[in-house]
Amino acid sequence: MRTTRTRRLAGAIALALTVATAATACGAGEDGKAADGGQTRVFAADNGQITIPVSPKRVIATGYAVPALLEAGAPLVGVSSWKRGIPLFNEQERKKYDELAKVAGESASETNYEAIAQADPDLIVIGVPKPVLADIDIKRLEAIAPVVAIGPSVPSMWRELSRKQADAAGAAAGFDALKTAYDTKAKALAEKYKAVVPQLKLGHVGAYGEVAKGNFQREFNGSWGTNIAQDIGATYYGQVKVKGGGSKDVSEYPSIEELSTAFAQADAITYSVAADGSVPAPVKYVLDSPLWKELPAVKAGKVYPFRFTEAATYRAATSTLDAVDQAFAPLLKQ
Amino acid sequence: MTTTGRSALLGAALLGLVVVAVLSVGIGAHAIAPGEVVRALLGEGNPSDRAVVLDIRMPRAVLAIGVGAALAVGGVLVQALSRNALAEPGVLGVTAGAGFAIAVGSSFGLAASAPAELGLAVLGAVGASALVYAVGSKSPLRLVLAGTALSAVLLGLTLGLRLLFPDTFDVYRFWSVGSLAGREQAPTTVPLIVIGLSLLGAFAVSRQLNAIALGETVAHTLGANVARVRTVTLLLITLMAGAATALAGPILFVGLIVPHLARRVAGASIPWLIAFAALLGPVLMLAADVGSRVLLPTGEVPVAIVTAFLGGPVLIWAVRKYGAAPL
Numbered sequence: 001m002r003t004t005r006t007r008r009l010a011g012a013i014a015l016a017l018t019v020a021t022a023a024t025a026c027g028a029g030e031d032g033k034a035a036d037g038g039q040t041r042v043f044a045a046d047n048g049q050i051t052i053p054v055s056p057k058r059v060i061a062t063g064y065a066v067p068a069l070l071e072a073g074a075p076l077v078g079v080s081s082w083k084r085g086i087p088l089f090n091e092q093e094r095k096k097y098d099e100l101a102k103v104a105g106e107s108a109s110e111t112n113y114e115a116i117a118q119a120d121p122d123l124i125v126i127g128v129p130k131p132v133l134a135d136i137d138i139k140r141l142e143a144i145a146p147v148v149a150i151g152p153s154v155p156s157m158w159r160e161l162s163r164k165q166a167d168a169a170g171a172a173a174g175f176d177a178l179k180t181a182y183d184t185k186a187k188a189l190a191e192k193y194k195a196v197v198p199q200l201k202l203g204h205v206g207a208y209g210e211v212a213k214g215n216f217q218r219e220f221n222g223s224w225g226t227n228i229a230q231d232i233g234a235t236y237y238g239q240v241k242v243k244g245g246g247s248k249d250v251s252e253y254p255s256i257e258e259l260s261t262a263f264a265q266a267d268a269i270t271y272s273v274a275a276d277g278s279v280p281a282p283v284k285y286v287l288d289s290p291l292w293k294e295l296p297a298v299k300a301g302k303v304y305p306f307r308f309t310e311a312a313t314y315r316a317a318t319s320t321l322d323a324v325d326q327a328f329a330p331l332l333k334q
Numbered sequence: 335m336t337t338t339g340r341s342a343l344l345g346a347a348l349l350g351l352v353v354v355a356v357l358s359v360g361i362g363a364h365a366i367a368p369g370e371v372v373r374a375l376l377g378e379g380n381p382s383d384r385a386v387v388l389d390i391r392m393p394r395a396v397l398a399i400g401v402g403a404a405l406a407v408g409g410v411l412v413q414a415l416s417r418n419a420l421a422e423p424g425v426l427g428v429t430a431g432a433g434f435a436i437a438v439g440s441s442f443g444l445a446a447s448a449p450a451e452l453g454l455a456v457l458g459a460v461g462a463s464a465l466v467y468a469v470g471s472k473s474p475l476r477l478v479l480a481g482t483a484l485s486a487v488l489l490g491l492t493l494g495l496r497l498l499f500p501d502t503f504d505v506y507r508f509w510s511v512g513s514l515a516g517r518e519q520a521p522t523t524v525p526l527i528v529i530g531l532s533l534l535g536a537f538a539v540s541r542q543l544n545a546i547a548l549g550e551t552v553a554h555t556l557g558a559n560v561a562r563v564r565t566v567t568l569l570l571i572t573l574m575a576g577a578a579t580a581l582a583g584p585i586l587f588v589g590l591i592v593p594h595l596a597r598r599v600a601g602a603s604i605p606w607l608i609a610f611a612a613l614l615g616p617v618l619m620l621a622a623d624v625g626s627r628v629l630l631p632t633g634e635v636p637v638a639i640v641t642a643f644l645g646g647p648v649l650i651w652a653v654r655k656y657g658a659a660p661l
Binding site: 254258 | 364508514519634
């Protein structure tokens with residue numbers, strides 16, 4: 001018994017030493033050079049002015065930074081799980097995502113600090129919304145490598161943040177080409193739908209967050225399901241009853257009883273569906289409600305499903321534009 | 335208290351139940367004038383108001399009555415059976431079993447719909463209480479210990495599954511906060527029939543439980559078959575608490591607080607206790623459910639949180655004012 005305990009204790013000490021060594025080895029110098037001799041720079045992030053390597057070689061990405069850095073081709077050595085973005089990855093990104101060590105789960109509270117230390121990173125890019133940062137022990141991560149937190153406060157912020165995340169990871173090259181492709185497509189679609197879409201008062205039924213137990217998610221301008229359609233001229237009328245900060249400034253969770261008042265003025269309603277076109281449970285709950293069938297937009301047949309509302313990079317959002325185009329196509333025939 | 339006095343109080347409780355039920359159909363997130371509520375009940379008026387009243391609030395009120403009665407009467411039975419004033423139906427592992435089944439089911443992608451969730455919860459509740467009974471049927475103390483131990487094990491396993499499978503965590507975290515909202519599309523008829531029949535069974539077995547409360551020797555003398563009564567009572571608790579938990583998720587306070595309130599007017603008589611609990615449980619659930627709809631400016635508070643807020647102070651007040659009544 002005593003031998004087993006001694007072995008366990010020795011193992012724990014060895015692991016602690018490994019983590020401490022990794023942390024020491026990865027620390028950046030203060031004179032513009034990292035401990036390993038590489039150049040450093042000061043980067044403005046949500047968690048302050050952080051000294052990071054100019055050309056990081058081993059990067060950890062979590063949350064929204066995962067799709068952004070996969071797309072940018074950053075030198076990743078570990079990522080958090082990002083299931084919602086999998087359908088939007090291309091073949092190369094998917095292969096890379098599958099190969100990489102998963103150092104955190106879908107939520108920030110599932111961060112595996114030991115796995116991050118073992119990946120021996122020289123930069124950690126945390127891409128979670130600011131309120132969620134409280135779930136992460138930043139001090140503990142800073143002992144391993146420089147940490148830059150670059151997370152959205154509202155869903156539509158992926159545009160600026162994906163660029164900033166790629167920049168931090170030293171992988172900004174190619175970013176502008178993808179942005180230009182997106183902007184060109186959005187402009188063309190705005191032209192295509194200019195006679196119909198801007199005239200509509202739109203409502204959106206979402207599938208994110210705390211949607212359960214008799215509630216539904218209503219999304220306004222700037223939210224997950226709406227922000228990309230806005231780039232082609234869509235406007236989602238109204239605003240949240242009480243601003244709760246972050247995504248709660250652009251979406252809310254009313255009782256199903258309020259469905260008829262929430263969308264009474266809507267000329268058309270859009271709703272989020274999965275990548276394969278299937279209807280997620282929170283949206284199906286709304287679509288199956290007797291109140292849904294009484295809405296003027298539903299009676300007029302003006303309801304449109306949106307795929308790929310999870311997009312948080314320009315390449316992925318280009319797929320979303322295609323999906324929005326497909327969903328809105330019937331409007332041109334009416 | 336005399337039988338006449340108790341009957342009068344029971345009538346008052348029934349009247350209170352009717353009043354709260356009417357309020358629960360009239361009050362909600364979507365404001366509807368009282369006249370329109372009546373028109374909706376008659377199948378007339380605005381189609382949206384009619385849908386809110388008939389398709390959302392009415393089924394929800396029926397659910398609150400069924401769940402409240404099941405948990406409250408289940409609480410009376412489990413306290414009588416275990417002779418433990420702090421026992422509630424969850425002590426038999428019913429809630430933990432239902433939660434574990436939901437976690438396992440969602441790990442395998444089987445909890446994708448309301449009917450599937452309901453079926454899993456029933457299976458888990460029945461399985462857990464069968465195991466508890468198999469281990470602890472010899473005595474009330476062993477029963478409570480077995481239930482507590484199994485609950486702890488199942489809660490640990492559920493936590494492990496949630497950590498291993500994030501999707502499970504997502505399904506479980508919504509299920510684990512008891513609520514009556516959003517159940518109007520679920521198939522509730524069978525569980526409600528099970529609750530109704532179990533309530534009748536509880537009345538049928540109540541006199542023999544009364545005899546057992548006097549001690550097993552006395553019960554034998556009075557002609558009660560102790561083992562059989564204990565088995566039937568346990569089965570009734572499982573059916574009621576299992577069906578209620580499957581319908582609304584875990585709502586822990588009702589089964590604990592209502593028997594204490596009922597005991598103030600019913601005394602130690604099990605039949606009277608059951609009668610009062612069957613009315614006071616629904617009153618508490620309906621009142622809490624109305625509160626859950628109006629407390630927030632947008633959306634709802636799960637009813638289990640409201641019952642905890644209502645039940646906690648009431649329990650403290652009852653214990654301080656009257657002290658613990660003998661079981």
